[in-house]
Amino acid sequence: MSRLLEVNKLCASYGATQVLFDVNFSLEAGHITAILGANGAGKTTTLRALCQVVKTSGSVVLDGTQIVGKSTEAVVRMGVAHVPDGRGTFTGLSVEENLRLGAYVRGNRAEMEQDMERMFTRFPILKQRRHQQAGTLSGGEQQMLAISRALMLRPKLLLLDEPSFGLAPLIVAEIFRIMRTINEEDGVSMLLVEQNASLALDLADHAYLLETGRVALSGPSEDIKNDESVRRAYLGY
Amino acid sequence: MEALLFQIFSGLANGIIYGSVALALVMIYQATHHINFAQGEMATFSTFIAWWLIQNGWPYWGAFFFTIAVSFAGGLLVQRIILKPIEKAPVMTNVIVFIGLLLIFNAFSGWFFDHTIKSFDSPFPKDSALTTKYFSAHQIGSAGVLVVVLLALFAFFRFTPIGLAMRAAAQNPDSARLVGIRVSWMLGLGWGLAAAIGAIAGMMVAPIVFLDPNMMAGILLYGFAAALLGGIDNPVGAVIGGFIVGVLENLLGAYVIGTELKLTVALVLIVATLTLKPAGLFGKKVVVRV
């Protein structure tokens, strides 16, 4: 199992305010890794830093190539798909157009059509609403659309920012189940940011805990789940 | 009855021009969500370039297409060089820069080509096979050109990946970046297209109103009215809006308030549309679930 992503001494700032301080972590290919922490710990910023949407310094190496300093578009072309917090769907475009955009950087038309069919099989509701304006979809449906769009890239690495946010528990359970399936069947590596720690730990293989911009704790999710003192102190349950 | 028909048809013919200008405006709006106040002056400048080429011996259609290409490049460059640095600035800053561009292009037209009125020949001469009872050859020819442009644009936006990318970049630049779209270049492309369409509009107008640096000022206003009426994000709506504005202008001018207050008519149309039906007659109302 090779290291898909190696992050060393990652610092990130919004303007003059520094938010991440020398963050180190890594991902194995084919694994699901979670980043946990309270509000404002820097979880979303970490994902944004990986996509070069914020000012960063340090080293982020994906599959042997340095990401820091590249444009967001270039990072996407390297195979990083980001499902941002708030879904980020193109609300004015149809469901199908959203999916097509997911595969924008890939050239192969036939493969894209194939992938779209697979998304529709996985999320039948999207097929139903294929020509509907994405803005009219419910929260859960938009989340499914956002994830599907990201998968249309056939990404090496899928970044998910708070997929459970604002969704009913039943829908969340469904989505997390599908993510487990995607990881197992297609081997898509995932980096998951979640406030809902128990949900994340059930899905992920490995987890990092961020506290005010620094890594406070890391380890296999089983260990973290089973360590009562850690759970109580950091995760609140 | 004859007179009424004449007014209507004449209005439709004018509407072709207004529709073309409106199309250019909608183009930029779709790509950048900005209204290009400099559109008229850029179109005038392009028309001067065409005029200059023809004066120097170029055949009409050669000059036509070359001007379109140059205008496209020019529009692209304007976006890349002047507008890119202020992409993230507030609306007011952008509008002020557009006004600045308006002034500069107007000045360039006067500077390079002086202020005397020039005549610009139509490629559809008066006695060609196209002339009919109610429409001159030029009017029919212009309509034909407009239709071709419209179809090309429609196909571009609906069926090509780049067209889709442009629409995405305009609506949601952040998400567009996350799917790998080079958003800045999409904006540049939008400006290039708009400049090209504006050039076409200018070249269709010039044979009618004669060419001078202030040719497009009033027409720009009608173009705005048409674009708003049709729905600022709908190219077909823009053209239909153009026809409506053209016909209304003529009918109101002939039968209601006289021809002197035409610009006021445009003003009233604009204000009425913006306040009563902001999405225009054919614009898409974007629904957002909170």
Added chain:
Amino acid sequence: MSSSQVDRKWIWIGGIAVAIGLLILPFLFKNYRVFQFNLVLVYAVAILGLNILTGFNGQFSLGHGAFYAFGAYTAAILMSKYGVPYWATLPAAFVFCFAFGFLVGFPALRLAGHFLALATFALALAVPQLLKYKKIEGFTGGVQGIVLSKPEPPFSFSLFDQPLSPDRWLYFFTLFVSALMFLLAWNLLRGRVGRALVAIRDHPIAATAMGINLPVFKSLTFGTSAGFTGLAGALGAIVVAFVSPDSFTVQLSIFLLVGVVVGGLASIPGAIFGGIFIQYVPNIADSLSKSAPAAIYGVLLIALMYLLPSGVMGGLKQLWARARARSAG
């Protein structure tokens, strides 16, 4: 003495020097120059009006030339047709333009950003044509406009061998009126009203939640802004002694906007710099070439947005802050 006391002393001395300078200024220059000073002041008030709306309240107007024109024509018609004394036309112009602006403010409520800019741009384009309309020619004088005569000074006076001419008398009149308007604006904007305006500009939803009645406030702001610029227009008509439709083209609206941007959005003193700019720069540029003023304005507008987005006043404030920091540190 402490440094702030020294500062105070210098500010007082400077202020008195400036005041004396302003009072003797017209007698140091020929009539034509004084006429130009008058226009600077007139434009400054017009720009101040626009700034209240666009700078402080964030409502974009590319059509303030229309209010200027209506104020000018109000004064001209009152003076030529009804024999109203020149100074009485000013409050009339203010009230009339305030009402007009207030009415315009209502549809403006529905518009924002470039759509409002567009609608006001349309207004600016339509005004000259409206003024030439044959049906109201009896009032407006049609294409020829209305010729007025400059008011005679009420007493004779001379300083440095220069008599108190109409232009010089108008200088003092204009100076007085401008000072009054600036004081009025300053008073209005520095208190709750000013804060409310800025709140509406920057956080409209929050402003509403805090109880500010947005529609009324925004319309009142439009009205006030129009009133100021309309009064300036009336003043301008008196100073120039002539109004015609072609004096009030869209170019005027654009120049007023340039004045706001040059002086600094949301800056009261900046209006003076704006006035100086739009009075003198076209003259200088005109001597270069017929097209030059437009091009120079265009380039300047763009350059300002890049380099000095908060105008001359903003630039000055930055310099002042830096000088302060250096002397303190």
